[in-house]
Amino acid sequence: MTEPVAITGLGLITPAGTDTDATWKVVHAGQGSAASPDPALAGLPVDFSCRVPLSAEALDDRVGRASWRMSRNAKLAVVAAREAVRDAGLDPTAWNGDRVAVVVGCGFGGEAERAAQERRLSEHGPDLISALTIPLIIPNMAAGEVAIDLKAHGPGLATATACAAGATAIATAHTLLRAGLCDIAVAGGTEAASSRLTTSGFWRAGALSQRTGDITGASRPFAADRDGFVMSEGAGILVLERYEDAVARGGEPRALLVGSGSTTDAHHPTAPHPDAHSAEKALRTALTMAGLAPHDIDHVNAHGTSTRLNDAGEAAMIARALPHRPSVTAAKGVLGHSLGAAGAVEAALTVLTLQHCTVPPIANLRVPAPEFDLDCVTGHPRPQNVRTAVTHSFGFGGHNVVLALTRAS
Structure with a gap:
């Protein structure tokens, strides 16, 4: 048995709510799905998804002045990471950033931003695409933006194990802490990949529910008549510390990994x-x-x-x-x-x-x-x-x- 790692902070932004308490309230009730018609998917065989209930402008306001350079998935990660660090009772302006790791999983990167820049390239040529195209679309930038926002200079990693990426990030952070390579790990996953291409691709693979007449009932895990998943987005970030360190600083572990x-x-x-x-x-x-x-x-x-x-x-x-x-x-x-x-x-x-x-x-x-x-x-x-x-x-x-x-x- 290894020494336990304390989970001292949680941050969530999901289709069920824009923070941890709101998300838990809806998930705990379990009375329906957050799915709704998605205008971005209009005309496709599957034209619904689960979206975070924030407008683009409201999300930018949450992120602040650096939001102009970030993809949506990076913005979601930054919002969730800030909540998790605050929940842990930590202050990024006071901690030793050299001992803080950031590990954030992501499957696709900036999918909407990729599509937008491809349209600009096709319609207007290379001179008019954004100079930020690459950092907007590469999947490690959520981890990078979280580290910048939190002034975390320790190990910075982006896990890309598809739908296991967020859990892989937490397992990786667990390893970093046990190895003594950091004292605090900010770890989790983020995604905002519901585009026309990804939705069509998952549909062609037979992975998506096609219950267009029953959108809120489409996702039904373990049901006999299940027919696929519903595309979604969001971010979940946890703060992890070695148990003895958390207790020594007066932290209150929520649970142990x-x-x-x-x-x-x-x-x-x-x-x-x-x-x-x-x-x-x-x-x-x-x-x-x-x-x-x-x-x-x-x-x-x-x-x-x-x-x-x-x-x-x-x-x-x-x-x-x-x-x-x-x-x-x-x-x-x-x-x-x-x-x-x-x-x-x-x-x-x-x-x-x-x-x-x-x-x-x-x-x-x-x-x-x-x-x-x-x-x-x-x-x-x-x-x-x-x-x-x-x-x-x-x-x-x-x-x-x-x-x-x-x-x-």
């Missing part, structure tokens, strides 16, 4: 391995690191994409590895799938489940598919004395990440 496991299916570019054995190995690695047995797990925050293949493999893996049937939830019923941000958003929600001793229901799920031997929370929040939980994240390329968390006290 006690283990992480990462594996690769090495099976197919987009389809998860049907037996989910590599995903199970990631789970067992996280438990071993944490010094936990499978029966110690009270709760699972599932990846739960609402796709046929992912939910089937994940359900089989949970039933096999955790046969005592811990409670299972999946936030994508409310939030849609925020791709590179999802793992970090769901890690933050798992922290809140531990703190509040209540499990949010899976929105739009009435009865799980009969072949799934899972204790899915449905209908209403479930009070539960959750002491230990795991959260799963999986991504194209066969990436699997599992984080193990426990209550702080």
